[in-house]
Amino acid sequence: MASISCTLLVDDDDTTNYLNQALLRRMAVSDEVLVAVNGQQALDLLHAHCERPTSSTCPALVLLDMNMPRMNGFEFLQAYAQRPAWENPKVVIIMLTTSLNPHDVALMQGLPIAGYLTKPLTRDKVNQVLQEHFSPSPAAQ
Template sequence: MQKLSCILLVDDDPITNFLNQRLLDELKLTEKLLVALNGKEAITLIEEHCVDRQGCPALILLDVNMPVMNGFDFLDAYAQLPVAQQHPSVVIMLTTSLHPRDVQRVEQLQIGGFLNKPLTKEKVDSILAQHFGQQAD
């Protein structure tokens, strides 16, 4: 399997981030795993690490409900970044929120998908197959 250039986890729960990091490390999907506790931190990480399309996250796993800047606000800010810093990222909303308002709003977004927590190997395999044409080892 070809490793992804970079994965960005965005979640305000340190335990969720720890578990997701562990899973992604075990699957050996990337050498570069960035973690942000809210959307604002995520935008800053993208601006710092994504230079001339190098270091840009290939995959962003994004929580919906977070303090400071939630997932929807992150997507608005992300859309304002220079195109080189947006491409070729696949954004997957990963959340526990099944509120009909959130589900409806997510369905209207131009993102790669909407998955319920927790992140599992099966969900990662599905993301890899659908968006990257590959499967975890």
């Protein structure tokens, strides 16, 4: 069984989604990978898959692109934060970006995210996220 029951990729670039899905499958990170091409579609998927908090298709990890049409990563996070707490699953949200612009980095500091990574997603970056957010703590072992 994978470390994570379900991961949600949110990116408007089909090639990026294909490559990230392939990487996650090769690494056997998730039992299931959902894909959304914008923030609104991601919210819709969360609503559909997280109706029951114990659902195995409710994402535990969201890899969220910063810049997308229709609803970008920042707008997704604002909408996500405004939903009732019982509608939001316990999820680790990692912002993915190609930008290291100090303004963008500063904006990310105040967001309800677990961190951010620069694109492209790599085996090392995925392992870092897994170790930081999904490994059992030493006390639990």
